[in-house]
Amino acid sequence: MNFISLLSPAPCRISWREPRVWLVPMLALAGMAVLVASDTNRSLFLVLNSLGTLASDALWENLTVLGGTLAGLTLLAPLIGRRPDILWSLALAAILATLWVHGLKDPIGILRPPAVLPPELLHVIGPAHHYGSFPSGHATTIFTVAGILSLYLRQSALTWLLVAAALLIGFSRIAVGVHWPLDVLGGAFGGWLSAVFGTLLAQHWRWGISRPGKWILGLALAACALALLISPDIHYPDAIMLQRALALICLLPVLLPAFTRK
Structure with a gap:
């Protein structure tokens, strides 16, 4: 069984009755409310x-990247050329996620832990960023990806494996010392809803599954993988090998057919 076989062959149909659509953002929102009401964001x-x-x-370096x-x-x-419907949902979700992150970071202007806590109280791995704390861009990204995959899974029970993986990556932002728990929950909330509404938009605007759309999305995603291979995030040196390996592994299913085709 491979990864693609776990995905439903049918186009995704969003139903708000399904917990995998609404439960993650609602839990994230509830968590944020508790942290704010109890004033425990810093202590947590x-x-x-x-x-x-x-x-x-x-x-933590390898997880956070x-x-x-x-x-x-x-x-x-790996979905390039195989599931343009999912890639189109991802593209629209990525736009919404970008608006969520950059539409809030500067206007809200929450300082990150290294900017407000004494160095002896926290453990920082990598660059000690000071500004643009809420929401976490990394958490938003990984919860957007996890949300997209969850909506297309054959078995909704597998959703919670994706959520667990996304939570671990979100937690890594706290472990490396550059985000508050509130930031990670904000990323989970915005990322998952971006996946839901990106998929809803993809159902009504079908350009991404047209022939030009497939080519443009495929080339854009392949370019991302190549960029990761050539220019990985050097701020986490222990994770450079993982980033390049990830790029190669994810590109191989796309490139091999081109080289083996007679």
């Missing part, structure tokens, strides 16, 4: 950041 960060030191820095834009998009590169 300190606990979780400290727990992160129980694992190696290299582990998977939430980067290039890596997140590259994860779906």
